[in-house]
Amino acid sequence: MHILITGGAGFIGSHVVRHFLKSYPTYTITNLDNLTYAGNLANLKDVDALPNYRFVKGDITDGVFLQRLFQESHFDGVIHLAAESHVDRSISNPTEFVVTNVLGTVTLLNAAKACWQSDLEGKRFYHISTDEVYGSLGREGLFTEQTAYDPHSPYSASKASSDHFVRAYHDTYNLPVVISNCSNNYGSFQFPEKLIPLFINNIVHNKPLPVYGKGENIRDWLWVVDHAQAIDVIYHQGSNGETYNIGGHNEWSNIDLIRLLCRIMDTKLGRAAGVSEKLVTYVTDRAGHDLRYAIDSSKLQRELGWVPSISFEKGLELTVDWYLTNAEWLDNVTSGGYQHYYEEMYGGR
Ligand code: NAD
Ligand code: DAU
Numbered sequence: 001m002h003i004l005i006t007g008g009a010g011f012i013g014s015h016v017v018r019h020f021l022k023s024y025p026t027y028t029i030t031n032l033d034n035l036t037y038a039g040n041l042a043n044l045k046d047v048d049a050l051p052n053y054r055f056v057k058g059d060i061t062d063g064v065f066l067q068r069l070f071q072e073s074h075f076d077g078v079i080h081l082a083a084e085s086h087v088d089r090s091i092s093n094p095t096e097f098v099v100t101n102v103l104g105t106v107t108l109l110n111a112a113k114a115c116w117q118s119d120l121e122g123k124r125f126y127h128i129s130t131d132e133v134y135g136s137l138g139r140e141g142l143f144t145e146q147t148a149y150d151p152h153s154p155y156s157a158s159k160a161s162s163d164h165f166v167r168a169y170h171d172t173y174n175l176p177v178v179i180s181n182c183s184n185n186y187g188s189f190q191f192p193e194k195l196i197p198l199f200i201n202n203i204v205h206n207k208p209l210p211v212y213g214k215g216e217n218i219r220d221w222l223w224v225v226d227h228a229q230a231i232d233v234i235y236h237q238g239s240n241g242e243t244y245n246i247g248g249h250n251e252w253s254n255i256d257l258i259r260l261l262c263r264i265m266d267t268k269l270g271r272a273a274g275v276s277e278k279l280v281t282y283v284t285d286r287a288g289h290d291l292r293y294a295i296d297s298s299k300l301q302r303e304l305g306w307v308p309s310i311s312f313e314k315g316l317e318l319t320v321d322w323y324l325t326n327a328e329w330l331d332n333v334t335s336g337g338y339q340h341y342y343e344e345m346y347g348g349r
Pocket of ligand 2: 085086087088129130131132182183184185193194195196198210211212213217218219254286293
């Protein structure tokens, strides 16, 4: 089995690459990533010497390059994570999100279709998407696989569009596809522009914690390792043409989560109770800020038997421990030093 994983140098992608390399030593895993600001090969330092791993630097919007890669590599499957992923960046620069998330996905679909069309047997194109395509919930209810798409940010609109293209290639060309829509992930190796690693870093450095609006927005948090496990189960056992929602039934308002994080940080840093919370600073709300996300993952649990492995309190503590133990990783990312890693590791290739 030879699987192409796109975006494998990013946060979730690096966990998926690691999970597949360790769980399936007989598979060959090719990680295709063009190393944007969010791509960091240091995320894979512990596995990049494994004989069944290959890194390819390349852009999913480059059709000629992709066709060649597919012809040479004889992939059995694709797990597609490469994307622009940060909502705030999509508000400043929506076009970049259309190019990577929509055009990039269509270009990848075209390469898979061209290479596989003579023999679709055993092939799989797995598209990783987000719960944000469903829009925003009120105080009640959950997103199911039947919830109508209603994206509000340029990021979620681009992900919704890419989901539609993946389904269209299934319906029009019989491409064997599967899609999953997951809630907010947290864990090691997350770029510190996202809420949890940004706030951990700011607490360490006694910097303000910028809470958007009143901090009342609700997100449904899942440990990234559990997401990687769900991706494994869906890749191997999911039904062709189906969608699976992934989530941990773990809703937190931002301010409650931030208070919990501050309490954990006070303990870990040996600070008096309440010191970190004093850094909370309410700032102007995010434009178009979705109020609440909450996932119904009962289809995945019922049909494929996946359940999250740990509680949020435990996962958050493990996450804090990881960032504190790996201060060098965090410093390298915040200083931009990590961008030299590719040159050092792969210079000339
Ligand atoms: P990330 O921003 O950490 O990583 C994205 C990766 O894609 C980076 O390594 C980047 O270099 C690569 N990339 C970007 N443009 C590329 C291009 N044109 N060609 C090749 N590689 C490119 O993102 P993440 O948080 O790990 O998210 C991964 C996927 O999961 C995304 O599709 C995202 O929409 C989805 N998702 C994320 C979350 C979350 O909470 N982070 C939740 C649900 C779904
Ligand atoms: O729901 C899945 C999505 O989760 C993924 O598709 C996205 O790729 C991922 O980035 C994430 O999107 P969010 O916008 O929910 O994540 P973020 O960490 O940016 O913000 C989480 C919440 O915290 C959100 O309500 C905005 C708020 N926030 C965020 C930042 C960065 C703040 O209050 N202050 C901040 O500085």
